[in-house]
């Protein structure tokens with residue numbers, strides 16, 4: 293009902309909450325003045341003592357009270373809006389900064405769809421918590437106390453009855469909350485799961501169609517949607533029921549207060565004015581808490597979302613290093629072991645040494661841990677045991693920004709953004725057009741784009757208007773522009789046409805003259821000219837040496853190479 297951490301995390305929002313409560317309290321005072329004046333009017337009319345001057349005076353005071361009331365309520369809405377936008381902006385910014393600090397492998401910790409849902413709808417619901425629920429919570433304490441003090445002067449017994457009935461509303465809310473918290477947590481889980489499947493199935497729609505499993509996936513999604521519908525209905529039923537309970541408490545309490553006031557009037561222990569005022573004001577005791585109840589469920593939803601948001605904000609971020617890389621550095625893995633989870637070791641005691649400007653091949657069967665080595669070098673994960681040095685410093689001690697200026701990781705899955713060729717190559721507008729054409733020429737894409745709209749050729753989302761090979765060549769062109777010292781190619785020539793593969797290999801041949809190149813591949817034909825080849829098997833480094841040396845050993849590499857050669861001969865026949 294009241295989350296201390298949320299308030300602590302948003303110190304700037306506090307002043308807007310207090311201002312809003314103050315405005316609501318002034319509006320309540322004006323309401324009391326208006327009710328008092330109505331009672332005066334009525335009594336004087338009843339006693340036939342109403343003169344025109346008095347009526348005019350009373351009406352004038354009423355108009356002024358109404359104007360003040362309207363003004364402060366408008367101000368309360370303004371503060372509510374200001375508080376809400378501040379909370380939204382701050383939380384979204386913090387989430388965004390957190391994801392940035394987690395780095396490019398943030399998906400290891402949080403799913404993208406969940407992140408989107410939390411930062412859009414989750415934060416919108418938290419907005420209600422801050423802008424409506426919290427001010428109303430404080431006002432709901434202030435208003436009954438103010439009304440009790442005033443009505444107690446007229447008839448303390450009726451005032452006490454009304455005042456004692458008021459906490460029954462929060463008691464009913466606490467009762468509902470116990471049940472609601474679990475239900476809302478389930479609701480959010482179901483919501484994010486549905487969002488996740490929807491995004492995944494949408495992205496994989498073509499594959500699903502090809503394998504004719506779209507109907508099956510549709511069934512699965514229907515089931516998930518049905519689960520979500522059910523849980524949403526349960527949430528709505530819970531909300532409607534709790535509103536009914538609160539109404540019963542509010543109307544029952546007001547009725548009881550009225551009953552006491554009228555009985556005291558009949559017993560002549562209370563004046564007509566007092567009885568009338570208490571009857572008119574009795575429901576006012578309950579309105580603030582009743583209103584709080586209607587914000588309660590959205591606020592609870594917001595709190596459920598905030599739990600998830602805080603989980604992301606609390607994720608540990610490995611601190612950035614303090615050292616910069618030099619232009620020429622060696623890379624050393626010393627007895628490195630690593631695993632993604634507790635179940636299975638992925639790298640076992642791997643040691644390798646890459647000198648500057650060497651051309652290195654890392655080969656091995658699928659799942660042997662080749663990409664994991666690259667990911668450790670990139671700093672996506674940290675070694676569990678052993679050390680990874682870049683020059684004289686450990687990888688974890690090197691500043692990420694400096695690292696990115698020196699090392700480039702080119703994978704088999706290039707990210708092409710929607711926009712023009714220029715926008716994809718020149719993201720920060722730091723290169724001239726001639727430089728862009730130069731790299732396009734190196735990867736043999738200049739002719740293709742010249743035939744179209746040059747650097748202004750539009751590219752669709754994920755580069756869907758390019759072939760796989762063209763996408764990879766464009767990706768390589770972008771990497772060449774960065775002109776770093778170390779290039780790590782991870783299956784960069786997988787799943788592309790022979791022509792593109794040859795163009796890419798030609799570029800790499802030029803690169804190795806001046807750069808350190810680490811080439812991770814299945815195809816051993818691509819690494820025969822490497823200075824050193826490392827052979828991985830089930831997470832262990834099993835062989836190393838030049839192509840000739842490894843062939844001479846007649847071990848695993850020799851066997852893999854022979855098998856691939858036979859396959860190639862067979863496919864050419």
Ligand SMILES: Nc1ncnc2c1ncn2[C@@H]1O[C@H](COP(=O)(O)OP(=O)(O)OP(=O)(O)O)[C@@H](O)[C@H]1O
Nearest residue numbers: 632633638656657658659660661662663664665783
């Ligand atoms: N993020 C991850 N979480 C858990 N396990 C992972 C993760 N990434 C990879 N693995 C596991 O680690 C093992 C090594 O994966 P890695 O990608 O390093 O192999 P690889 O030799 O590069 O394979 P391939 O040649 O098929 O790309 C695999 O068994 C894989 O299932």
